[in-house]
Amino acid sequence: MSRPWVLVCLLLLIVFTSQLEWKQQYGNDEPSPNPSKKQQYISERKEAVKEKIILSQEKNIQKLNELVQSLREQLLQCRGESEVVNGTATPLTELLSDLERHALLED
DSSP: OHHHHHHHHHHHHHHHHHHHHHIIIIISOOOOHHHHHHHHHHHHHHHHHHHHHHHHHHHHHHHHHHHHHHHHHHHHHHHHHHHHHHHHHHHHHHHHHHHHHHHHHHO
């Protein structure tokens, strides 16, 4: 029973000392002009990254618009070809049906 209590106390001691060390390292820092420069640098870098992302997205949008335009042109071309094929296909089917009728009449 005493062994688990010793381990718990030891664990608590380690936690408290590590927190005190952390407070001494980071808690006593007073704001100086350098962090504001760092903050400014960081914000400038963030803005630069945002601009790069926006430019990249605009390029991607432009490429997609070009692809859409190309696909629309292909669709119109296919529709035109389809109308031509369908326009000539109708008389061919009529000719085939006439030939079949003649073949049936000859039998």
